[in-house]
Amino acid sequence: MRVGVAGAGAFGTALAIALGRKGAVTLWSRDEGQARAMRDSRQNAARLPGADLSEGVTPSADVGELDDCEVVLLAMPMQQMRAALAGPLAQLADRPLVACCKGIELDTGLGPTGVIAEVAPGATAALLTGPSFAGEIARGLPTALTLACADAARVETLQRALSTDVLRLYRTTDTAGAELGGALKNVMAIACGAVIGAGLGNSARAALMTRGYAEMLRIAAARGARPETLAGLSGFGDLTLSCTSDMSRNYQLGLAIGRGAAFDPAVTVEGAATARAMVKAEAYRGLDLPITRAVADLVDGRETLPSVMARLLARSLKEE
Ligand SMILES: NC(=O)C1=CN([C@@H]2O[C@H](COP(=O)(O)OP(=O)(O)OC[C@H]3O[C@@H](n4cnc5c(N)ncnc54)[C@H](O)[C@@H]3O)[C@@H](O)[C@H]2O)C=CC1
Numbered sequence: 201m202r203v204g205v206a207g208a209g210a211f212g213t214a215l216a217i218a219l220g221r222k223g224a225v226t227l228w229s230r231d232e233g234q235a236r237a238m239r240d241s242r243q244n245a246a247r248l249p250g251a252d253l254s255e256g257v258t259p260s261a262d263v264g265e266l267d268d269c270e271v272v273l274l275a276m277p278m279q280q281m282r283a284a285l286a287g288p289l290a291q292l293a294d295r296p297l298v299a300c301c302k303g304i305e306l307d308t309g310l311g312p313t314g315v316i317a318e319v320a321p322g323a324t325a326a327l328l329t330g331p332s333f334a335g336e337i338a339r340g341l342p343t344a345l346t347l348a349c350a351d352a353a354r355v356e357t358l359q360r361a362l363s364t365d366v367l368r369l370y371r372t373t374d375t376a377g378a379e380l381g382g383a384l385k386n387v388m389a390i391a392c393g394a395v396i397g398a399g400l401g402n403s404a405r406a407a408l409m410t411r412g413y414a415e416m417l418r419i420a421a422a423r424g425a426r427p428e429t430l431a432g433l434s435g436f437g438d439l440t441l442s443c444t445s446d447m448s449r450n451y452q453l454g455l456a457i458g459r460g461a462a463f464d465p466a467v468t469v470e471g472a473a474t475a476r477a478m479v480k481a482e483a484y485r486g487l488d489l490p491i492t493r494a495v496a497d498l499v500d501g502r503e504t505l506p507s508v509m510a511r512l513l514a515r516s517l518k519e520e
């Protein structure tokens with residue numbers, strides 16, 4: 201199956217490299233200069249320096265080159281996906297589209313598959329998510345991910361097409377669960393980074409991860425997602441990775457907040473918009489989301505870490 205990857209950031213490039221080791225992959229960048237540089241150097245120096253493009257990868261800025269791809273991975277940030285789908289990628293609306301982003305859309309409260317269903321209703325909407333760092337995938341290190349698609353037959357075909365000998369995909373039809381796990385773990389990673397950055401300790405981080413997971417389960421239940429999906433790679437797995445690794449950009453933003461340090465606003469940090477989206481979304485009104493609300497307050501500078509911590513610690517004692 202010929203694979204297209206739309207979006208030549210760190211993750212799109214890493215997935216193209218992994219899949220390009222077993223077949224033909226078109227890696228589409230919206231930037232002609234970047235596509236040319238990748239063709240010439242066989243690297244993506246801007247987003248994934250040091251990783252060689254594998255043999256099967258053809259970089260291109262011509263969206264027409266995605267036409268003969270039977271499946272296209274959408275590897276741009278969550279808040280950019282709607283515009284990309286409605287714009288240059290509109291011609292791909294008749295095939296499986298696999299979102300590779302993690303987040304909740306700020307304007308609508310939808311996850312990635314919800315946005316695909318709205319903008320490209322003729323496509324099969326799927327999601328690839330789970331614990332993985334682009335640099336490690338590009339190096340061929342073993343990685344397990346969740347592939348979610350409501351169409352039970354289609355998800356099996358895609359699972360075979362997108363797995364390799366070191367990239368092991370597990371499948372589920374619970375798209376809501378998979379997208380919530382991937383989106384919300386980023387919010388919790390910001391919270392954990394802030395606690396570590398401020399020197400509040402590993403015990404506090406473990407508490408935040410656990411109570412954050414409880415919050416994720418409450419949100420999942422409100423959206424009709426299956427709790428066992430949250431316990432899998434896309435939820436618990438990715439929560440563990442992002443809340444404990446300083447390779448995570450969401451965790452790094454948290455560290456900067458905790459240390460009172462500056463953070464480059466150009467870095468892709470999905471958890472900030474997701475925290476805002478969760479607080480804003482009508483569907484979650486009335487849910488007890490203290491950590492998500494705290495992260496939204498922190499990233500928007502409405503509250504300082506000491507006052508957020510004081511608020512969390514002053515909550516009434518309750519049953520676990
Ligand atoms: N980097 C990683 O290790 C992982 C990233 N992800 C997810 O992948 C998604 C993308 O992240 P990264 O690749 O790391 O970000 P990145 O910052 O490295 O790259 C984002 C890319 O998206 C492109 N882009 C933005 N808007 C676009 C549009 N409208 N049309 C086409 N391309 C567009 C940019 O030009 C850029 O190349 C995020 O949702 C992230 O959570 C998931 C797992 C691992």
Ligand SMILES: O=C(CO)COP(=O)(O)O
Binds near residue numbers: 447
């Ligand atoms: O999603 C990721 C790990 O699974 C990458 O994390 P960051 O986006 O926080 O870097």
